[in-house]
Amino acid sequence: MTAGLVFKRLFDWKIRGVRWVEIIGGLLVAVMVLSVYIAKAAAAREGSQIGELESQIAENRQRVRLLNAEISRLEQPARLEALSRAAGLGPVTARRQATEAQLPALQAMPQPAAPVPAASVPAAAPAAAPVDDAAKPAGEAL
């Protein structure tokens, strides 16, 4: 009973003729409205960012498709063959082919021509020459 009375007095407590419960309620509503507004504004900003990114992704995806198609166009067999033939390239004969397992055998071949360029050109030149010479006799011997 006493508790009920206390509660009623508390409820009826007014500040400048307005119940404090109503003031607090009003304040809470104001805070809620503001926070909802801020949250919504932030969400809208992020939403538009997401939309922008997604449209960028879609655009890039389209671009990737386009580039893939371009790669495919540039790599079409007829074009590659025409370019290779124009560059003087052609299929390698069986005698000049080796499998992975045969590589050690190729390396083991003697290289009689190797020391010659080393004597005439003292600097970096010999590095390229022996490799070139090594390939030929090895391939022929297969």
Added chain:
Amino acid sequence: MSVQDQRAHFHRPAPGIPASQGRPFGATLSPWLRLFAGGVWWIEHAFERARADGRPEEDTRVRIFLVMVVFSVVFSGLAIGAIHSALFADRGAAGRSANPNALERADLVDRNGALLATNIGYYSLYIHPAEVWDRRQAMVDIRRAVPRLSANRLRTAMFGDRRALVAQGLTPNERRAIHDLALGGVEFEAEDLRAYPLGTSARHLIGASDTGGIGTSGVELAFNDEIRAAGAAGRDFPISIDLRVQGVLENELAAAAIANGSKGAVGIVTNVLTGEVLGMASYPATTTKNQAVSAVYEMGSVFKTFTIAAAVDTGRADMNTMIDASEAFMVGKRAIKDFHATNRVLSLEEVYLHSSNIGTSRLAIGMGGNTMRDYFTRFGLLAAAPIELKESARPIRPREWSDTTLASLSFGYGISITPAQMSAAMGALTNGGRYIPLSLRKGGALNRGEGRRVVSEQTSQTMLELMRRNVVRGSGSHADAAGLRVGGKTGSANKLVNGRYDASHAVGTFAAVFPADGPVGTQRYSILILMDEPQTWPRTGGFVAAPAVGNIANRIAPFLGVERRADAYSTALGDKVPSFQDVEGDGR
């Protein structure tokens, strides 16, 4: 009720009338409606009731309560809607530029994922003439920005009276160029068009689709539904083609056809175990017809392979059988002669290697029409090749199976088949004897099972051996590729011109398989090359088609994982093993 009551107030249902007609209106309605009507009645009369009870304030409370309930329900609904849209709305929807004209077609790729066909976004240009400020100036500006636009169409649209389409297939750059002019009344619509980046490569095979995204030919038509389904699921659609093999096939085919001046040419590479087509080319690339499946040819001596296979399979002949080819073989009044006449008794191998018409005619007539028809049916030579392509044509079959027809059939005349049929039949002969339908589906045809039995495994092995020997020391020597153990059979036929076989119009064929050695179940690949009307002499398959086969085998073997190895006839580098080392002991 009393006697003073008005008559009109008195109501008694007449006898025989259903009781429901005498009841209030609400009683005829459904129970729920009746309850609702009762509630409304109760609310409407609450004030009167309260006044009658001497408690008018209760009525006011009831009304306020009801109004509150109604408002609460409405605002709760609004609040739930607001929360839902705030929390669960699709945020990206606003910024997404979805193309309503997007094609639902998957990218076509080869078995390794190389792109064969794709959809590319373009724009179509529309003009709304009523909104254009200065039409003449706008026309000049637009033409300057994109010179390739048709002036006539632009003028028609610009001076028309309603929104009209000016051009399709504008690239993003062209769109930007026009957009940057900042003209009124110019609109763009995004659209997808099917693009074939390979140009003429594999064009007969891939086919085409219309602007609505429906396949109209080739693979695009054959797998239309599946390609659309894959597109809807965002997947690529792989086909059995290996673009590297296809490229080699096309290049070598074109090179050979140009070298010998052929009017047309066809090449097919298949995996004989699965029936997968790894490459299919039709020369020249400028024609739209895929001659590999839609053109029929009399192929000549390649058919001797089937005749001899049937003879071996029925037990009528084996490697030791001797056949008399010393003089022309008379079938009625018709004398059958050999192109490379030997005028002696030949072994089965010699019949095959010398491509003896007399020998195979004797075998075919010996077997009889029923047996030959049975084998030709099982080899699939009498029906359209069961490949997915809708273009697959029916063969021209013999009308009757008399002795003279059998003789013609035995060396490949009197029957016209498509190269695809020949490729499938050679596959059946060399894969252990089962007919596997050709397929452009990666992994082979669906539900193909084991395939029907055509010849026994032993016959298949015998024929492989014969085909290999034909390349080593017979008419197919130009097809040999170092260490790849190529086997095959040449075919040369004259074409019917004005009702007569004309030697100047020939078809040269080479049907090959590699590697020809190894047990049943070895991965083997078949190569079929056909040259239509070659202009160089000799016009036989051994000279016009076989060299291309050798080149192709040489180049595609690394892609297919076929290693170069020695066999009984040559070393891994292609050097011949002297014949005294021949361990087969073929009795010559």
